[in-house]
Amino acid sequence: MEGSNNNKTNREKFEWGKRAWELLSKVRTESPLIQCITNFVSMDLMANTLLSAGASPAMLHSIEEIPDFTPRVKALCLNVGTLSPDSVPAMVTAARLCSQLGIPWVLDPVAVSASSFRFDACLQLVTFKPTVIRGNASEIIALSSSSHQPSAAKGVDSTHKSTDAVEAAKLLAQTSGAIVAVSGATDIVTDGNQVVGAHNGVALMQKITATGCSVTALIAAFLAVVDKSHALEAVVSALSVFGVAGELGMKMAKGPASLRMHLIDALYGLDEATLHSHVNITSLC
Numbered sequence: 001m002e003g004s005n006n007n008k009t010n011r012e013k014f015e016w017g018k019r020a021w022e023l024l025s026k027v028r029t030e031s032p033l034i035q036c037i038t039n040f041v042s043m044d045l046m047a048n049t050l051l052s053a054g055a056s057p058a059m060l061h062s063i064e065e066i067p068d069f070t071p072r073v074k075a076l077c078l079n080v081g082t083l084s085p086d087s088v089p090a091m092v093t094a095a096r097l098c099s100q101l102g103i104p105w106v107l108d109p110v111a112v113s114a115s116s117f118r119f120d121a122c123l124q125l126v127t128f129k130p131t132v133i134r135g136n137a138s139e140i141i142a143l144s145s146s147s148h149q150p151s152a153a154k155g156v157d158s159t160h161k162s163t164d165a166v167e168a169a170k171l172l173a174q175t176s177g178a179i180v181a182v183s184g185a186t187d188i189v190t191d192g193n194q195v196v197g198a199h200n201g202v203a204l205m206q207k208i209t210a211t212g213c214s215v216t217a218l219i220a221a222f223l224a225v226v227d228k229s230h231a232l233e234a235v236v237s238a239l240s241v242f243g244v245a246g247e248l249g250m251k252m253a254k255g256p257a258s259l260r261m262h263l264i265d266a267l268y269g270l271d272e273a274t275l276h277s278h279v280n281i282t283s284l285c
């Protein structure tokens, strides 16, 4: 019995490895244009993550440009990390356009419980039907609640493990219609029914600011090369690929600063055999 379970898990991992490689290869050949309206901290790492994966990042924020530019992008990444009253209308306009035009878009609800202003802005953005919501466990727990609870997190960092947020993620997926991804030691992805775990990455990734923001943008790039019916596979694959890049980078890193550099190099140079041997994705239920 145990042997047949192991066989099933190995087969599952093999199939996921194949899928993750196909999607990374599509990002590299199609080089989708990805618009990011993101926080001031993350712009550099996010753009470099997208470039090293083969995508084409554009960090255009201005509301004046959105009606011309956003319809031409293959996916949009919205991140509320340094939200201000001035930035909300641009985000709402871009989200509304993507929703109307069927362009996939991803919401990163950074520090959503920090203030009622941020919480309400995220709730408003969710009404424009994000394809995916990706946050850490505290963010997903907070956003799944119908009212603002100030103590749910420590600023942008999580005070929960991703596994604490499984039920919250399922609830948020069911109420929003989005696929919900919770990052952590195990990245958890759910459509409200199926739950998949990506067990890649290294703990030191938490000590580099904007790794969460960057993996959200990578999810947008993977969504850009699939149709809607394959969105869950794209999300799981992007999380796993980023985690594998972290594992490979860690072999050469001396600390967070060199991990940041080696992670980007590893993502850029990732080959099929290496990805296959590292991908660790399993069904959780």
Ligand SMILES: Nc1ncnc2c1ncn2[C@@H]1O[C@H](COP(=O)(O)OP(=O)(O)O)[C@@H](O)[C@H]1O
Pocket (backbone or CB within 6 Å): 135, 136, 137, 156, 157, 158, 183, 184, 185, 186, 187, 200, 201, 202, 203, 204, 205, 206, 210, 211, 212, 213, 215, 239, 242, 243
């Ligand atoms: N303990 C851990 N072990 C392995 N990978 C981790 C761990 N914690 C976070 N990661 C990875 O680091 C990246 C950022 O996740 P996280 O720190 O949860 O996001 P955020 O920066 O938004 O809080 C993700 O790719 C995630 O898989």
Ligand SMILES: Cc1ncsc1CCOP(=O)(O)O
Pocket (backbone or CB within 6 Å): 039, 041, 042, 081, 082, 110, 156, 208, 209, 210, 211, 212, 213, 214
């Ligand atoms: C430190 C900080 N402050 C506001 S946004 C931000 C970056 C958060 O990045 P991540 O969510 O990827 O840790």
Ligand SMILES: [Mg+2]
Pocket (backbone or CB within 6 Å): 110, 111, 135, 136, 156, 212, 213
């Ligand atoms: Mg974050």
